[in-house]
Amino acid sequence: MTPDEFRKHAHELVEWMAHYLENVENYPVKSQSKPGEILKKLPERPPLKAQPFEDLVKDLDEIIMPGITHWQSPNFFAYFPANSSPPSILAEMIISTIGAQCMNWETSPAAAELEEKMMVWLRDMIGLPGYFEGVIQDSASAGTLAAILTAREKVTGFRINETGAASAGNLRVYCSEQAHSSVEKGVKISGIGKSNLVKIPVRKDFSMDPVLLEKAIEKDIESGYLPCCVIATIGTTGTTAVDPLKAIGSVCAKNKIWLHVDAAMAGTALILPEFRWMIEGKEHVDSFLFNPHKWMFTNFDCTAFFIKDANLLIKTFEILPEYLKTRTRGKVNDYRDWGIPLGRRFRALKLWSVIRSFGMEGLQDRIRQHIRFAAELKDMILQEKDFEVLAPVVINVVCFRYAPEGTDEMTRNSLNEILNHRLNDSGKIYLSHTVLDGKYTLRMVTGQTNVTLEHVKKAWELIKGTARALRD
Numbered sequence: 001m002t003p004d005e006f007r008k009h010a011h012e013l014v015e016w017m018a019h020y021l022e023n024v025e026n027y028p029v030k031s032q033s034k035p036g037e038i039l040k041k042l043p044e045r046p047p048l049k050a051q052p053f054e055d056l057v058k059d060l061d062e063i064i065m066p067g068i069t070h071w072q073s074p075n076f077f078a079y080f081p082a083n084s085s086p087p088s089i090l091a092e093m094i095i096s097t098i099g100a101q102c103m104n105w106e107t108s109p110a111a112a113e114l115e116e117k118m119m120v121w122l123r124d125m126i127g128l129p130g131y132f133e134g135v136i137q138d139s140a141s142a143g144t145l146a147a148i149l150t151a152r153e154k155v156t157g158f159r160i161n162e163t164g165a166a167s168a169g170n171l172r173v174y175c176s177e178q179a180h181s182s183v184e185k186g187v188k189i190s191g192i193g194k195s196n197l198v199k200i201p202v203r204k205d206f207s208m209d210p211v212l213l214e215k216a217i218e219k220d221i222e223s224g225y226l227p228c229c230v231i232a233t234i235g236t237t238g239t240t241a242v243d244p245l246k247a248i249g250s251v252c253a254k255n256k257i258w259l260h261v262d263a264a265m266a267g268t269a270l271i272l273p274e275f276r277w278m279i280e281g282k283e284h285v286d287s288f289l290f291n292p293h294k295w296m297f298t299n300f301d302c303t304a305f306f307i308k309d310a311n312l313l314i315k316t317f318e319i320l321p322e323y324l325k326t327r328t329r330g331k332v333n334d335y336r337d338w339g340i341p342l343g344r345r346f347r348a349l350k351l352w353s354v355i356r357s358f359g360m361e362g363l364q365d366r367i368r369q370h371i372r373f374a375a376e377l378k379d380m381i382l383q384e385k386d387f388e389v390l391a392p393v394v395i396n397v398v399c400f401r402y403a404p405e406g407t408d409e410m411t412r413n414s415l416n417e418i419l420n421h422r423l424n425d426s427g428k429i430y431l432s433h434t435v436l437d438g439k440y441t442l443r444m445v446t447g448q449t450n451v452t453l454e455h456v457k458k459a460w461e462l463i464k465g466t467a468r469a470l471r472d
């Protein structure tokens with residue numbers, strides 16, 4: 001492709017992009033594609049000869065788009081938001097154009113220094129103490145793994161990095177029953193072993209019971225285990241429950257246990273002063289993460305990871321082969337030593353673009369709106385006798401179910417499962433589910449970048465109508 005051809009296609013593609021964003025509501029939110037349908041339309045073998053880019057764009061519309069689930073639709077209420085926004089998309093264009101590998105300071109000083117500053121901005125925006133240093137990780141899963149590995153090395157005097165996981169046998173990690181599956185994955189990968197992940201029961205509001213945490217730790221110490229790390233969740237994936245950080249933190253402090261906080265989605269709410277109660281007890285926190293790539297209008301991937309003592313992280317991950325030796329070593333941040341991969345994208349640019357384009361107030365207004373929509377949806381649900389709300393509405397997630405009078409639990413579970421599929425198959429909205437206390441629960445997340453109260457009201461009308469039609 002010549003520079004002139006590139007320019008022409010790029011201009012056309014920007015039109016395609018703007019058109020998509022304007023029309024994203026017109027697609028079925030959840031792809032209606034059947035397994036293997038797209039695969040069948042793709043050629044068996046790669047082309048021998050160069051093909052015009054126009055052909056690719058045509059196939060994009062005809063083959064690919066029908067197989068896309070539209071996360072950027074304001075009628076997307078499933079899982080969690082994976083928001084983009086125009087400033088983030090524009091930044092991604094710049095990032096891929098520059099195409100820099102940002103593994104060391106020297107491989108692009110601006111990328112390293114912008115990342116350092118963006119992490120300071122974010123740290124201050126969410127109210128973490130000034131001694132935290134930050135780094136962008138690719139995902140909350142990778143960030144939590146990095147925290148577990150660092151805690152493991154700290155508690156064993158960096159022994160397992162040297163001699164292998166055999167000596168990790170007696171380490172223990174703690175999280176609540178409602179913690180994200182990435183914790184279990186991290187514990188598996190770290191060599192600590194899934195059977196050494198202790199899942200602490202939750203209280204009525206689905207947050208970790210700190211009394212039971214303390215008991216579990218005491219019992220483990222008596223039995224000869226070495227507690228390594230506690231992972232508290234701020235905003236669980238199921239219901240956005242907030243684990244009590246202060247109480248958990250004092251248990252950790254008393255027993256000298258690493259405290260990692262997973263605030264993947266809900267961390268964004270900390271930019272609002274009225275949500276800072278969620279991190280009361282922050283003085284006990286050793287590491288903390290949240291995902292601007294979820295609810296802060298920044299395209300995947302962008303996890304903000306903060307750590308009290310960055311030296312421990314670096315000591316856990318550092319490598320220094322001859323070909324990576326630089327003259328600036330030790331004077332600057334070489335972020336390859338702050339996580340698992342060597343290669344790194346220039347992700348700080350997305351944050352810079354998003355934060356500058358929205359401004360702090362713009363971000364706060366949008367987040368407050370999303371939280372208000374969830375509260376209003378809860379009120380709408382509470383007005384209907386045949387529906388019930390199944391968990392406290394803390395931030396932007398409403399857990400509820402259809403529970404018509406005179407039906408037993410089994411019927412209710414199957415009614416709600418059918419309801420969920422029927423709504424999603426309609427293509428008009430997309431919801432996902434969880435199970436709470438044995439009840440099949442619908443989850444509606446009001447966090448998509450462009451969702452309005454109108455979208456929420458329309459979705460609620462559709463849910464009510466579809467549910468009641470199930471019994472006609």
Ligand SMILES: *Cc1c(COP(=O)(O)O)cnc(C)c1O
Pocket residue numbers: 080138139140141142180182233235236237262263264265291303
């Ligand atoms: C979404 C989520 C994760 C996983 O996030 P990734 O960035 O996709 O790894 C972890 N923890 C919580 C609480 C989440 O909501």
